[in-house]
Amino acid sequence: MAFKYTVERILEIVGETAEYAGAYEGKITGISSLKEAAGGDLSFLGNPKYRSDVDVSEASVLLLPKDFVGAPKDGQLHIKLENPSFALALICRDMENTLQPKPEPGVHPSAVVDPTAVVSPLASIGPLCVIGKGAVIGAAVLEAQVSVGRYAKIADDAYLFPRVVVADYCEVGPRNRLQAGCIIGSDGYGYEYYEGAHQRVPQIGKVVTAEDVDIGANTTIDRARFGSTYIGAGTKIDNQVQIAHNVRIGQHCLIVAQVGISGSTTLGDGVVVAGQAGIAGHLQIGSGAMIAGGTAVTSSLEPKVKVRGYPAEPMMLFNRISILQRKLPELFKRFDQLEKTVESLNK
């Protein structure tokens, strides 16, 4: 990382109730795990099981729990506080703001903004963005080459990375964070077979995302046939996820990379869908359900169930089946043997 960070700044952020031992005079030039750290690095003890790594760590500044017993090496600073992991997150957030400062408000002269669009004076519109007719942009950041369609809306404090597409009529909620290349509002995949060909069913709905939604790189979310495809507040979607038309996702769900959710399926709140899982169309997934990676869900799920497999089975059953499958070759042999024994008895 191309940054230099001061010990003073760290103490400003985490300092209030912290205790110190030792000293480090230089700048912080990196962050690393205890074992991998070199001189200049900040490191931390987040989990007591790595306690012994502290003794061998070359890190210059270490965040340690209050009850840590041990002395710093020469030129090393120990900072002891309630929650080293949380302290690290605060420091990282501050570093992030330094590394990727929020661009200044204003419209880059190379952006193409339709005269009927309404752009907040607090918005930052990056180079080569395109803002369509009647679009409404709040106090948001649009990095380079973002495309916003006709009558689309981007709420305050949304952050759109380069090359995001928000298509016609779609609405992005407050504090959403849209990674590069994601596409909000592609056409739903709907056809009727008629006169020897697949006739396209018009997709005239939109996509609406609530507040605090994150959407990953190159993820695609289709507009509804009519009405809205909807993503609930606080839901976090990873890269390369596909969400079909008229899907409705509840609040605070986690949808991990390369998941596919088919048309008109509904997810409750707090659902976790791990990587590469697929969910068929027109299903109801209850709140708090957990779907393991690669699972193929083909029927609705009750709240809080855990499933895994192709097709999905209750997690415990799947794990049992997996173990028994490995014993199939042996079972078939034992069975052949048993049949012979019984045959001889039966003579």
Next chain:
Amino acid sequence: MAFKYTVERILEIVGETAEYAGAYEGKITGISSLKEAAGGDLSFLGNPKYRSDVDVSEASVLLLPKDFVGAPKDGQLHIKLENPSFALALICRDMENTLQPKPEPGVHPSAVVDPTAVVSPLASIGPLCVIGKGAVIGAAVLEAQVSVGRYAKIADDAYLFPRVVVADYCEVGPRNRLQAGCIIGSDGYGYEYYEGAHQRVPQIGKVVTAEDVDIGANTTIDRARFGSTYIGAGTKIDNQVQIAHNVRIGQHCLIVAQVGISGSTTLGDGVVVAGQAGIAGHLQIGSGAMIAGGTAVTSSLEPKVKVRGYPAEPMMLFNRISILQRKLPELFKRFDQLEKTVESLNK
């Protein structure tokens, strides 16, 4: 949806043989299912099993079958006709044209068009598009930020959404509809291991799509090693599909989201590949074959077969195996018991 639509317009579209009962004086402001509809909404009875929903529907205008028996509420208009679903599709298409009108012909001043490119005067080239050397653009629509490579061809009435890439030498057929972010003509993935490293095999072919092909958002189709990767007429491809070099797909196939088709595989006509399925390379998939979601196809398929599973099995066999797998824990127990019984008999 930000639109107001008149009852008169609906009657113009579906009116000829329709019968009416009741009246609605306002504008249509949405479309919804019978149950979810509110005042101002258009709704429809497409399936007789939802008959009872009509009685409770708050929709202002209802499309109903000719044989429907029942009276409209106050301020509600019933329109009775042969095929309510088809009527709705016609209305939706008209609304779509209103919501997303075809842009006017012309080249946006911010587009970068190579002087050797040939662009039809009927083409609409959106803001910040790039058209390469020797490219030929028919009476097509290119929305914002589309990239067309050297000597590529876009046929009449193709519609390219924002940020589509059509790479060098590739040819997009008439009436194709390419969703945002799809990439036509990335390099095929071909290497030869030689002198301790993977040497790239040049990919000098192209991609050709026939007429009426739809391609989904962020889908990728690789150019051929030499010759063409080919997509047949009327085939509809969903989002995030990967089609490798030298694949040939027949007419009127449906390729659902996140499917992967490996190099040099051929699909006949009318093949259906459901979401997240994968097909290995150099296979022949017969016309009319159906491949279930998540299936891994590792050998060629006869026409009209239905397969499912990892690896693919005939659908009926897969379903049978799935049920029996759930009984494996019980089978192993029964088997242990039986072995003991036989042992005691055998003493």
Next chain:
Amino acid sequence: MAFKYTVERILEIVGETAEYAGAYEGKITGISSLKEAAGGDLSFLGNPKYRSDVDVSEASVLLLPKDFVGAPKDGQLHIKLENPSFALALICRDMENTLQPKPEPGVHPSAVVDPTAVVSPLASIGPLCVIGKGAVIGAAVLEAQVSVGRYAKIADDAYLFPRVVVADYCEVGPRNRLQAGCIIGSDGYGYEYYEGAHQRVPQIGKVVTAEDVDIGANTTIDRARFGSTYIGAGTKIDNQVQIAHNVRIGQHCLIVAQVGISGSTTLGDGVVVAGQAGIAGHLQIGSGAMIAGGTAVTSSLEPKVKVRGYPAEPMMLFNRISILQRKLPELFKRFDQLEKTVESLNK
């Protein structure tokens, strides 16, 4: 393909030790397999098992092995040499250079280059590219609409196809080839559940690729939480692959389309991961391991093992289980029968 290629040029490339028979007077207008070739085509016998195809081939120029016995038809040229496949690759590379010549150095006037960026005079920056603050661009080619973030680095002889994104601070190595739409440096997917919501963990690391890395269309590689997500020298990544934060991939690996690799997993050298496979987080995959298509890897793998399945099993065991699964319906029947027999014996 829109090219005409001369026999003289072919002889220049492969001629030194070649022997000739027959003659072809025209231009080369295509390349095809022996069976599919038409007049004007170049073809080749790469595998002895296709020997008989030579006799029926309509190709005008044929590359054949030294020990080939047989005479050309009228108007056909036979070129006999050590390694016809390798000769073809050389010819294809030359054709590729003709078809897609490297753009001239220079910055297109429509590109938006931050004044603090350092761009080599040998770099070619295409139309509508965006180069961020402090970025460093070597003697590389950036085709249209590429986005390079703040302080990112692109090394010499890298080739970036249209619409590639290299995000802030990321580093692309020498001779890398990045296909259209790939995204280097999206945020890692990291959250901590805290006070009723998923709190984003700042992702302040970067992505670093070594020399000779290829990355496919619409592939996404996330930046590290801190430190680097790393791709080793000579590794070739296909389309729509997802690589999560802090993954480290060794040298000369092959990662085929639609693979997903979860956070902090490490791959050794020469690992092959076939299409649509998934690897869970925090695992160690040994050098030379081979992971079959669609496999779900949920635990670390020793070097050189071959695995397949959901979940992954040793390849031989998986194949054995697959065969036995098909016999489950029969096994259950046999078992019921055997139970009855034993029961009758036990009376």
